Amino acid sequence: MIAVVDYGRGNLFSLGNALAHVGAEFEITSDPERVAEAHKVVLPGVGAYADCMDNLKRRGLAEPVCDAARRGVPLLGICVGCQILLDAGEEFGLTEGLGLVPGVVRRLPDPKPGDADAIRIPNVGWRPLEIIAQEPLFGGTEAGTMMYFVHSFAPVPAQPEDIAATISFNGTSAAVAIGRGNVHGVQFHPEKSGPAGLAILRRFVEHP
Amino acid sequence: MASIRLIARLDIKGPNVIKGVHLEGLRVVGAPGAIARGYYEQGIDEIVYMDVVASLYGRNGIFGIVSEAAKDIFVPLTVGGGIRTTDDIVGALHSGADKVAINTAAIHRPEFISEAAEVFGSQCIVLSVEAKRRAPGRWEALTDNGRETTGVDALEWVERGEKLGAGEILITSVDMEGTQQGFDAELLRAVHNRVSIPVIASGGAGSPAHVLAVAQDQTADAIACASIFHYKTSRIGDVKAGLAAAGIKVRQ
Numbered sequence: 189m190i191a192v193v194d195y196g197r198g199n200l201f202s203l204g205n206a207l208a209h210v211g212a213e214f215e216i217t218s219d220p221e222r223v224a225e226a227h228k229v230v231l232p233g234v235g236a237y238a239d240c241m242d243n244l245k246r247r248g249l250a251e252p253v254c255d256a257a258r259r260g261v262p263l264l265g266i267c268v269g270c271q272i273l274l275d276a277g278e279e280f281g282l283t284e285g286l287g288l289v290p291g292v293v294r295r296l297p298d299p300k301p302g303d304a305d306a307i308r309i310p311n312v313g314w315r316p317l318e319i320i321a322q323e324p325l326f327g328g329t330e331a332g333t334m335m336y337f338v339h340s341f342a343p344v345p346a347q348p349e350d351i352a353a354t355i356s357f358n359g360t361s362a363a364v365a366i367g368r369g370n371v372h373g374v375q376f377h378p379e380k381s382g383p384a385g386l387a388i389l390r391r392f393v394e395h396p
Numbered sequence: 397m398a399s400i401r402l403i404a405r406l407d408i409k410g411p412n413v414i415k416g417v418h419l420e421g422l423r424v425v426g427a428p429g430a431i432a433r434g435y436y437e438q439g440i441d442e443i444v445y446m447d448v449v450a451s452l453y454g455r456n457g458i459f460g461i462v463s464e465a466a467k468d469i470f471v472p473l474t475v476g477g478g479i480r481t482t483d484d485i486v487g488a489l490h491s492g493a494d495k496v497a498i499n500t501a502a503i504h505r506p507e508f509i510s511e512a513a514e515v516f517g518s519q520c521i522v523l524s525v526e527a528k529r530r531a532p533g534r535w536e537a538l539t540d541n542g543r544e545t546t547g548v549d550a551l552e553w554v555e556r557g558e559k560l561g562a563g564e565i566l567i568t569s570v571d572m573e574g575t576q577q578g579f580d581a582e583l584l585r586a587v588h589n590r591v592s593i594p595v596i597a598s599g600g601a602g603s604p605a606h607v608l609a610v611a612q613d614q615t616a617d618a619i620a621c622a623s624i625f626h627y628k629t630s631r632i633g634d635v636k637a638g639l640a641a642a643g644i645k646v647r648q
Contacts, residue, residue, distance in 0.1 A: 201492045205467050235517040308594045308617060310519050310563050313401045314441055314647040334399070334647040336441075336472055338494070338519040338563075380472050380494060382439075382647075 190214040190393065191226030193253060195243045198232030198269065199379070206379035210390040223252040228392070229261055233268030237277035237293060237341065240268045241285060250286060257288050262370045264392050270366065270373030271343055279341050289368045291345035297358045307358055310340045314381075321352040321367055324395045325374070325388050333384045335376035337364070342375055399645035400611045401441040401618035402635060404625050405598060406432060408447050408458050408477070415626055417574030419526065419542030422448065425626045428461045435625060436469045438632040441647055443473050444497065444566070444596075444620055446524075448541045450478025459491040466492025476524050476566070477541070480508075482515055489516070497524035497566050500539040503546050503553070506560055513561030522596070523562035525550055527583055528570040535583055542570045550583075551590050558591045565591055566620070569599035576602025576623050584615040596620055604630050604638035611644045 192207070194200055194216050207214045207230070214230070215222060223229060231253060233240045244250045257263045265273045272285045277293035285293070299306030307315075314334040319326045337355075342362045345351055352372070353365035364375040372392070378385035406413045406428055413431050414422040425431065432443055443465070447458040462475055475488045476497025488496050502509050502523060513521045526542050527535035527550040535550035554565050567587045569580035579600040588595050597616035601607055601624050610616050624630045636646045 199489065199494060201463075201490055202466060202470075202494065205492065206470055209468065209470070234520070304614075308592060310593065312519065312564060312594045313617060314399060316399075316645070338472075340519075377472075377494075380470060382436075382470055386470060 189226055190228040190230060191223045192216045192230045192232065193223055193244075193249055194218040195240070195247050195249050197235050197240045197243050199234050200232065203230070203232050203266070203379045206386060206389055207393070210386055210393055212389070212393040218247055218249065220248045220252045223249060223256065226256065227261060229253060229256050229263045231263065231265040231269035231272070233266065233270070233272060235268060237268060237271055237279040238281070238283040241272055241283055244272070254286055254288065257371050260370050262392065262395065263288070263372065265373035266379070267339065267375060267377060270375050271341060273366065273371060273373045274343050274345070277341065288371045289343070289345055289350055289366055289373070290347055291343060291350070293341050294344050295341050296339070296362060297360050299358050303358065310338060311357065312338050315355040317353045317355060317364065318361070319353045325365065325367070325372060325391050326353060327391065329384060329387060335378070335381040335385055337376045339375055343373065399647070400616075400639060402607070402632065402646065403442045403444055403596060403618055403620040404432070404435045404440045404632070405444045405446060405620040405622045407622065408445055408461060409449055413626065414448065415574060415623055418570055419448075419573055429464050431626070432465045432469055435632060436471060439636065439647065440471060440632050442471055442618065443469065445473065445475045446497065447475075447477030450500075450540075459487055462488070462493055463491040474522055476522070482512060485512055485516055485520070489520070495520050495522050495564070497522040499524040499526060502557070503537060503539050503548060506556065509557060509560035509562055513563070518561050518563035521562050522564045522566050523554065523557035524566040524568070525554055525557070526568045526570050529580070529583070533582070533586065538570060551586055554587050555590050558593050562593065564594045564596060566596040566598060572600030573598070574623060575600055576629070578602060578606040579610050581609065581613060581615070584610060585613065588615040594618065602629065604635045607635050608638050608642055608644070611639055612642065
């Protein structure tokens, strides 16, 4: 069973529809014990970093998620669910994250005046991926495939080898997919990225 | 050149997708489920549902339409028309919407924008502005799907909306809406210069060239079309091909 962690801060309806579409056996749950029993865990997240962490902890779900990750259970964080995998987030002051991937979460750089490729913040829309690590999520995803983003902050992993994909953003390269062993995160919304996004979810679901 | 998001706007009345001119004289286009699915299959980047009679709940309410769509349409869905309270937003999100577009309730009580952004995050809150040209370089914000005047200056309002925490501005030119005569380029430039958040251009698309003109002006981050897709004047792929041929990044 795949546990989709319900801590009141995810777009669970859309994610559930997408997981059902790719044939996943999943359960949307806020029960720490069900998370502990799951053989895979999906951690969604929408909204503010501190608010998400706060809710996850208050519902007693931070610990089972971290335990699962340490036991080698495949974990996929999405959007803010990806961001909280890192050590800390800088949105509205510094907030401690789950610390499963070394690094922090920083605000995206503002557009520079006169930049023809300028992207406004929040970064809302479809952006092409530069894929660095094919496995396990991006095997079969072509470079330049576009995914749907809605965010103002992005992960900055301390170790470059933890970066699985990036986008170019206002003159810099922003990490938008991370992976460290069994812990994975995507800043974009695979459940809202059409067939290409569903393929990412399918690979997570089918990956042993 | 940055990428452009192509949005299909579905104005909803009762069980139907409808389309008017200047937001009036509504004509039935068809069933929302089939239309939205067709657009998804043709590669639309986002769908905006706008309930023109603001009936969120009930059998024919827009939430039911959205929750049906969300089962097999995997692109962002935005819902507007009649969003008045945070409970309405919860209802929209639980139906499968990713964002809500707020117009009338925000004009009547601007703090609603900041309250909503605080609870759901700015990324979820789209300020919808229906702008009617009143003088050169001056537009008035209308409410109730273009039915009511407010005396509010549209440009001052979008600036205030950003400060209140809106994550995007959906700007509809009431003058061009439904005419298929092209966007109000001056309005879009004025709005885009006034705010630093993403702008969605709406009202007037009648050909791929109209869409291309906005993209080349770089006065919008997303472009909403209705009539040209509803009446099959152009297909989504044709519009995107026109953009790509001009060097604008679009999702294929």
